[in-house]
Amino acid sequence: MIKNAAAQMDQLAGVYADIVLDNLSRPYPYASHHVETSLDDRPSPQELHPAFYTSFDWHSCVHMTWLGVSLLEHGLDAGRDAALRAALEANLTAENLAVEGAYLLANPSWERPYGWAWLVRLAAAAATSTDEQIRGWGASLDPLVDIVASLVAGWSAKAEFPVRHGLHTNSAFGLGMMIDAFRTLARDEAAAVCEQAALRWFANDAGWPGEWEMSGQDFLSAGLSEADLMARVLDAEAFAAWFAAFLPGLSVDDRILAKATVTDESDGYLAHLNGLNLTRAGQIIRVGKALRGAGAASAAGTSDAASVLDEALVPLLAAGMSSVITEEFMSSHWLASFAWDALTSAR
Numbered sequence: 001m002i003k004n005a006a007a008q009m010d011q012l013a014g015v016y017a018d019i020v021l022d023n024l025s026r027p028y029p030y031a032s033h034h035v036e037t038s039l040d041d042r043p044s045p046q047e048l049h050p051a052f053y054t055s056f057d058w059h060s061c062v063h064m065t066w067l068g069v070s071l072l073e074h075g076l077d078a079g080r081d082a083a084l085r086a087a088l089e090a091n092l093t094a095e096n097l098a099v100e101g102a103y104l105l106a107n108p109s110w111e112r113p114y115g116w117a118w119l120v121r122l123a124a125a126a127a128t129s130t131d132e133q134i135r136g137w138g139a140s141l142d143p144l145v146d147i148v149a150s151l152v153a154g155w156s157a158k159a160e161f162p163v164r165h166g167l168h169t170n171s172a173f174g175l176g177m178m179i180d181a182f183r184t185l186a187r188d189e190a191a192a193v194c195e196q197a198a199l200r201w202f203a204n205d206a207g208w209p210g211e212w213e214m215s216g217q218d219f220l221s222a223g224l225s226e227a228d229l230m231a232r233v234l235d236a237e238a239f240a241a242w243f244a245a246f247l248p249g250l251s252v253d254d255r256i257l258a259k260a261t262v263t264d265e266s267d268g269y270l271a272h273l274n275g276l277n278l279t280r281a282g283q284i285i286r287v288g289k290a291l292r293g294a295g296a297a298s299a300a301g302t303s304d305a306a307s308v309l310d311e312a313l314v315p316l317l318a319a320g321m322s323s324v325i326t327e328e329f330m331s332s333h334w335l336a337s338f339a340w341d342a343l344t345s346a347r
Contacts, residue, residue, distance in 0.1 A: 005346035008321075012339075013071050015325065017080040019336045020068040023055040024087045029329070031057040033110070048103060050096040056333040059115040059168065063337040065091065066122040069137070070340060073129055085133065092126075092137040101144045108151055113174025116148045120181040128184060149190035152178060156197035166218030166225075166276070171201060173220050173279075176229035198233045202226050206245040210256030219275035223247065223256050224283040231286060236293030240302045243291065250308050257284075257312035259319045268330040275338050278320035282342035284309045289345075317342060 030045045030053065045053040052061035068084050076084065104110065123145045126138030162171035175194045182191035208223040227246060231239050247256070257280070260273035291306040320342070324335045 005343045009074060009340070009343050009347065012343075013074050013076055014080055016067065016336045016340060017071045017076050017084055019324075019332060020064050020071065021080075021083055021087060023061070023064045023333055024068070024091070026054050026056075026329070026333075029056060030054070033057065035107075049100060051091045051093075051100050056329065059111055059118055060334045060337075062115060062122055063118040063334065066118060066125055067337045067340055069122065069125045069129070069134055070344075072131065072134060073125070088137065089133070092140055094140045097140050097144060101147050104144070104147050104151065108154065112151070112155060112169065113171060113178065114168035116151060117174040117177035117181070120145055120148050120185070121177050124181040124184040145185060145187065145190075148178070149182070149187060149193075152190060152197075153193050156193055159197075162197075162201040164222050164226075166213070166215060166220040166222050167272075170220050170222060170225055172198070172222070172229040173225040176225070176232055179229075179232050195233050198229050202230060203242070207248065208246050208256075210247060210250075210254050213256045214258070214260060214273070214276060217269035217272045219272035219279060221256060221276065221280050221283065224280055224287065227287050228283040231290035236290060239290050239293070243287070243305065244302065247305070250305050252308050252311045257308070257316070259315045261319075262323070265323075265326065265328045265331055271328070271330045274320060274323035274331055274335055277316045277323070278335065278338035278342055281313055281317040281320055282338065282345050284313045284316065285342065285345040288313075317346075 027045065032045050032048060034041075034043070034048055036042060049058055049061075052058050052065065055061035055064045065088065068088055072081060072084060072088075119141075123138055123141035126134050126141055129135050129138065159171075163169045164171070175198050179191055179194045179198070182188075182194065205226065208226070210223050213221055213223060223246070227243055230242055230246075234242055250257075260276050262270055262273050264270050265274075288306050288309040291302050291309075320335075321339055323331060324339045326332050326335075
């Protein structure tokens with residue numbers, strides 16, 4: 001495990017706050033992903049998304065906003081604290097968020113489930129803050145949590161199969177984050193919907209073909225995303241047994257644990273592999289903790305699997321962390337969020 005995560009977070013908080021501030025002040029380039037319905041249907045990003053119209057695209061702006069809230073909660077120097085509060089206060093108004101909610105309702109499959117997941121994670125971070133101003137943002141976000149909960153229920157009821165690749169539409173990654181957020185917000189019914197979908201889609205999976213990972217533009221490990229999800233849904237002993245069947249004979253040399261290298265950081269899809277190192281690191285930390293949970297040691301191979309994950313973690317996290325601070329916007333508009341997520345899990 002990473003033993004100095006808290007110290008790293010102290011050192012990086014100001015640096016990452018500068019990254020967030022830069023992102024929140026960059027309206028362009030922006031990929032709106034808006035489906036036009038007529039020649040006149042060409043609104044600006046800010047008209048469509050007055051709360052989340054920077055950071056290249058909507059979901060990146062949402063998780064950069066989550067990072068900003070997390071950094072305020074962690075603690076910043078006075079200058080960065082004031083600047084970040086001002087930027088977030090301007091965006092997270094009830095009026096702006098009402099527009100965002102209306103767009104989600106009008107486009108029920110849009111940003112499913114990745115953007116939904118980051119939105120409810122942002123809401124959970126704000127609602128549980130010790131800071132009164134941040135909790136106010138959480139109150140303004142609360143109606144959007146209701147909307148996402150309804151969208152998740154509709155989606156999971158209709159979808160016979162999950163999405164299993166390593167990009168934004170990956171079902172396991174989104175469900176895992178939403179389960180955590182809904183539980184934090186005491187949205188028990190919404191959390192249960194996600195848990196039931198996870199069990200229906202993934203409980204019987206075994207023999208995951210880890211050697212098929214990675215594809216050339218993944219920023220998620222499909223297999224580790226699934227394991228990370230099931231660690232949230234199953235108790236420790238059941239998860240250990242599930243994991244042993246899912247990734248039997250796991251070795252540190254397996255491709256599913258391999259460090260990725262980016263050959264062209266300006267290519268947004270190739271740059272996804274920087275994020276893959278970070279998301280794999282965070283997932284390895286959480287899965288390793290679950291395998292060490294009470295009773296898990298009784299499952300055959302559990303200790304060996306946890307040790308393999310530990311061995312794979314350090315090079316993945318080191319490679320991922322080194323990619324965060326960059327002038328290339330194709331990386332700087334999103335990587336810091338995943339670095340902070342991994343360090344938070346390690347802490």
